Amino acid sequence: MGQxxxxxxxxxxxxxxxxxxxxxxxxxxxPDDVQQVLRRESENFIRDGVFWRPLRELMGDSILAEGAEWEHSKRVLQPVFTTxxxxxxxxxxxxxxxxAVDKLDEPARAGTPIDVLPEMCRIVNETVIKVLFGDKISRSEADLLIPTFDQIATKIAFRFLLPFVPRAIPMPGDRAFRDAVQVMDDTLFALVERYRNDPGPGQDIFTALCHARTAEGSGLDDRWVRDNLLAMFxxxxETTTLALTWLWPLLHDHPEVAERLQTEIQGVVGTERVRASHLDHLPYVKQVVQELLRLYPVGWMFPRMATEPTDMRGVRIRPGDTVLISPYLTHRLKSVWDEPARFDPDRFLPExxxxxxxxxxxxxxxxxxQCIGRHIFNVEAQLILTSILSRFRPRLSEAVPAEPQIGATLRPRKPIEMTLIPHRRSA
Ligand code: HEM
Structure with missing residues (x-):
């Protein structure tokens, strides 16, 4: 049994x-305690305390903050995410x-295995940049930003897991982290400079932030745009990439699920390129994505700090106390879920x-x-899964340990290699 x-x-x-x-x-x-923290007493349990410090230092007053700063950023960004x-x-x-999936044709034809995480990262990034950032980030800027964000996400994990170590004590990854932040700042501030006054009419995140920045008397500066760009990117x-990375080992371990998915997708999409309208006819694809996030909710743990005294399960919680909430753990409770370790998308049959x-x-x-990107994620994940499976049959090179590495998000312990076998098409 894993940790x-x-x-x-x-x-x-x-x-x-x-x-x-x-x-x-x-x-x-x-679940009752989770509800108390996140919903019933959400004003008491705030995003503050030692665990949030590394993020706060990195993205100051963004939508990941608390209080007035959070509210303001949320008001600006919310319209991008309405249904x-x-x-x-x-x-x-x-x-x-x-x-983005077209680029898998070549390794598939050559029978060359792909490294799953970087490929999912590429597909997600190409999509997000085009759709959510209005294609304002150029190829070369993206090539700089993507590995830099990756550095930041992995390096911040040390501070996230050991938040009590004083800043003066050097930790593994500190130097690389600082360098990565510098590269990212140079790129993001240059972008803000370029689009600040003339972002155009798009419905994307970048445009919404720039419009708010220049609105009469808004009091918002370039730093605020940079913080929110970073928070949103x-x-x-990272979340979407990691969730989609865990999909393939699960399908490898559950060939009956993979088979049902292939059958549903072949029946609805056939040899066409996937369209958003296909998704209404792919209920099993939706269930698979829901069950994927039950087993691998990549934002696996997040803390809250109490500001007022309160009781939980008969225990006195004092101001300043931290309460950790973990979808990963709650989603695997034996008292709540039947055979929690089993990957069973039928748990999400509507009835x-x-x-x-x-x-x-x-x-x-x-x-x-609550995550403002949940609709986007659902559509994006279902489309990526469907696009890949409508063209290829995946074969993992070897089984992958199910237990993730603990960090700020859930990463696999070692690279996952997968060969994509093109479907035989009738002429
Ligand atoms: C697998 C995909 C995703 C997972 C598992 C996930 C998970 C979460 C969780 C657990 C929170 C709540 C954090 C808290 O209560 O402190 C959250 C908040 C947030 N998520 Fe996501 N997320 C995902 C995808 C996305 C996407 C695609 C976007 C944007 C396009 C996004 C943007 C945000 C933002 C901005 C917040 C902060 C909202 C606020 O505080 O008002 N997420 N997400």
């Missing part, structure tokens, strides 16, 4: 107090995804899904900070 499975067994719905040396956060896994606006973006998204790419506690399954969090 995380072990914690999940011990926690099973109880409120635990962890001993992390200098700090003793609570770990709340029961209505997302629906207008889906055809563009399908097109971008098909183009990192939340929209079954209706009966779960609202906070038994919360890959996108809940309450006022």
């Amino acid at each position: 995380l499975e072990h914690i999940s067994e011990i926690a099973d719905g109880r409120l635990l107090r962890l001993d992390l040396g200098a700090s003793h956060p609570y770990l709340a896994t029961h 209505r606006n997302v629906n207008t973006l889906t055809d563009l998204m399908a097109e971008a995804i098909n183009d 990192s939340t929209s790419t 079954r899904a209706r009966h779960y506690h609202r906070y038994a399954y919360f890959p996108f969090g809940g309450g006022p900070h």
Whole structure:
């Protein structure tokens, strides 16, 4: 049993107090407790404290902040993510995804295995840049930004996991982290400079931020645009990339699910290029993505800090106490889920899904900070999965350990290699 499975067994719905040396956060896994923190007492449990410090230092006053700064950024960005606006973006998204997946044809024809994580990263980035950032980030800027964000995401993990180590004590990754932030700042500030006063009419994140920046008396500066660009780029790419990376080992271990998916997709999409309108006819694809995020909710753990005294499960929580919330652990509780370790997309048949506690399954969090990218993610993930499986049959080179590496997000422990076998097409 892996480390995380072990914690999940011990926690099973109880409120635990962890001993992390200098700090003793609570770990709340029961759906009622999660609801109390994220929803019922969301004003008491805020995004502050030592765990948030590295992110706060990196993205200051962005949508990942708290209070007035968060509210302001959210007001500007929310319109990009309404169901209505997302629906207008889906055809563009399908097109971008098909183009990105086209580049898998060559290794598939040659029978060369692909390295899954960087390929998913490429597909997601090409899509996100075109659709969410209005194609304002050039190829060469993207080539700089993508590995830089990757550096930042991995390096920040040390600080995230050991937040109590004072800044003066050097840690592995500190230097590379600083260098990466410098490269990113140079690129992002140059972009803001170029588009600040004339972003154009698009419905994308970049345009929304620049319009808010230049609005009469807005008081917003370039730093605010940069913080939000960084926040949005990192939340929209790393999460989607990692979720889609875990899909392939799951399909490898569950050939019956892979077979059902292939059959559904062949029946609906056939030899066409996938379109957003296909998704309405692909219910199993949707269930597979939901179950994927049950087992691998890539924002696997997030902390809150109490500002007022309160009670949880009969325990007194004091101001300043940290409560950790983990979709990964709650999604694997034996008291909540039947055979939690099993990958079973039929859990999300609508008639079954209706009966779960609202906070038994919360890959996108809940309450006022609930993920604003959830509709985008769902459409994007379903389109990428469908586009790839409509053309290829995936074959993993070897089985992959199911237990992820613990970091700020959930990464596989080693590279995943996969060969794509093109479907035989009748002429
Ligand atoms: C697998 C995909 C994703 C997962 C698992 C995920 C997960 C989450 C979670 C758990 C939160 C809540 C954090 C908290 O309560 O402190 C969150 C917030 C957020 N997510 Fe996502 N996310 C995903 C994709 C995306 C995408 C594609 C975008 C943007 C396009 C995005 C943008 C955001 C933003 C901006 C917030 C902060 C919202 C706020 O505080 O008001 N996420 N996400």
